[in-house]
Amino acid sequence: MTGQSNSHRIAVIAGDGIGLEVVPAAQQVLDRVGEQHGFELAWEPFDWSCEHYAQTGRMMPTDGLEQLSGFDSIFLGAIGYPGVPDHISLWGLLIPIRRAFRQYVNLRPVRLLRGIESPLRGIEPGDVDFVVVRENNEGEYSEVGGRLYRDTPQEVAVQEAMFTRFGVERVMRYSYELARSRGGRLDSATKSNGIVHTMPFWDQIFRELGSEYDGIPTHEYHIDALAALFVLDPRRFDVVVASNLFGDILTDLGAAIVGSIGIAPSANLNPEREYPSMFEPVHGSAPDIAGKGIANPIGQIWSGAMMLDHLGHSAAATQVIEAIESVLAEGSVRTADLGGTAGTKDVTHAILEALATEGARS
Numbered sequence: 001m002t003g004q005s006n007s008h009r010i011a012v013i014a015g016d017g018i019g020l021e022v023v024p025a026a027q028q029v030l031d032r033v034g035e036q037h038g039f040e041l042a043w044e045p046f047d048w049s050c051e052h053y054a055q056t057g058r059m060m061p062t063d064g065l066e067q068l069s070g071f072d073s074i075f076l077g078a079i080g081y082p083g084v085p086d087h088i089s090l091w092g093l094l095i096p097i098r099r100a101f102r103q104y105v106n107l108r109p110v111r112l113l114r115g116i117e118s119p120l121r122g123i124e125p126g127d128v129d130f131v132v133v134r135e136n137n138e139g140e141y142s143e144v145g146g147r148l149y150r151d152t153p154q155e156v157a158v159q160e161a162m163f164t165r166f167g168v169e170r171v172m173r174y175s176y177e178l179a180r181s182r183g184g185r186l187d188s189a190t191k192s193n194g195i196v197h198t199m200p201f202w203d204q205i206f207r208e209l210g211s212e213y214d215g216i217p218t219h220e221y222h223i224d225a226l227a228a229l230f231v232l233d234p235r236r237f238d239v240v241v242a243s244n245l246f247g248d249i250l251t252d253l254g255a256a257i258v259g260s261i262g263i264a265p266s267a268n269l270n271p272e273r274e275y276p277s278m279f280e281p282v283h284g285s286a287p288d289i290a291g292k293g294i295a296n297p298i299g300q301i302w303s304g305a306m307m308l309d310h311l312g313h314s315a316a317a318t319q320v321i322e323a324i325e326s327v328l329a330e331g332s333v334r335t336a337d338l339g340g341t342a343g344t345k346d347v348t349h350a351i352l353e354a355l356a357t358e359g360a361r362s
């Protein structure tokens with residue numbers, strides 16, 4: 001399905017809000033680097049979104065997953081808009097894709113790029129460079145549960161978390177392998193003091209697998225203490241593995257300590273490559289700034305670089321990240337979330353120029 005080939009079929013779901021602005025920006029950058037490296041991205045757009053829901057009553061057609069299944073990758077902007085409850089938009093599109101295509105790894109790099117000032121004191125680029133591996137298919141995000149006695153004083157809501165041995169083992173194995181390949185350590189987010197069934201199970205599997213990965217330093221942190229350490233000592237981390245909910249919260253915090261949620265990338269990976277993987281920024285559709293042309297496109301572009309890497313174009317991926325970094329380091333063209341006054345198009349243009357300069361140099 002993938003591998004080092006010259007043409008890749010990519011399904012594009014720009015979605016809602018700023019997704020409609022940052023996705024075309026990223027496509028321009030990825031097309032340009034493709035030209036430089038001799039590959040082509042054959043984009044196919046899908047207008048699935050809250051707008052689509054308003055018109056049809058569905059976030060995507062009933063055969064939506066089937067339509068996506070033949071693509072090499074999915075490139076997604078953001079889903080969600082006021083007027084459609086978030087659980088409908090999320091469970092009508094994003095979560096079915098992640099589950100049906102066994103994208104059980106949500107990889108979220110937390111790296112302080114050159115030119116970005118961390119809100120934390122005394123942190124320099126290079127100091128913070130770690131990856132959160134978020135379990136992406138089960139855990140706290142489960143459909144098991146329900147509501148009883150609706151609209152009465154006795155109303156009750158039950159939500160069950162689901163942790164399967166199969167699901168926990170595979171994401172932890174991926175994390176141990178990643179820590180090994182980076183020559184680093186692996187830390188696990190737990191809360192076994194308060195959540196007495198699923199979290200001790202999570203810890204047990206973490207330790208069992210650890211015995212197969214001799215020489216990789218590990219530690220288990222309660223999620224509350226871990227959140228504090230992200231702020232107090234982010235230098236210590238290399239790979240952090242976390243459940244679906246814990247990983248989601250940790251990575252917004254991770255994005256904040258390295259400058260802005262507007263630059264944070266993510267990959268929803270099916271490591272076995274049986275199905276397409278999906279690449280999207282950590283941020284949402286940002287209705288507060290949508291339509292103004294001021295969204296930071298870097299999270300989307302960096303997610304695109306992760307897609308190139310997955311498709312076998314690691315040199316092109318590195319070049320895109322270097323272009324982003326050189327624009328940030330130069331400092332004059334940046335969006336409001338990073339303290340600047342530039343718009344989405346200005347930043348995109350600056351990154352395209354940086355690519356051209358680097359391309360000419362190499």
Ligand SMILES: NC(=O)c1ccc[n+]([C@@H]2O[C@H](COP(=O)([O-])OP(=O)(O)OC[C@H]3O[C@@H](n4cnc5c(N)ncnc54)[C@H](O)[C@@H]3O)[C@@H](O)[C@H]2O)c1
Nearest residue numbers: 078079080081086261262283284285286288289295296337
């Ligand atoms: N994966 C997804 O599609 C995804 C993820 C998170 C939230 N959402 C959805 O997005 C909607 C808004 O959610 P939210 O407000 O909690 O989170 P959000 O990430 O959309 O916005 C949070 C804050 O960050 C700012 N921001 C986000 N991305 C930015 C960018 N690229 N450039 C500049 N500023 C940026 C926003 O302006 C806002 O102030 C909701 O409907 C939510 O469900 C979707």
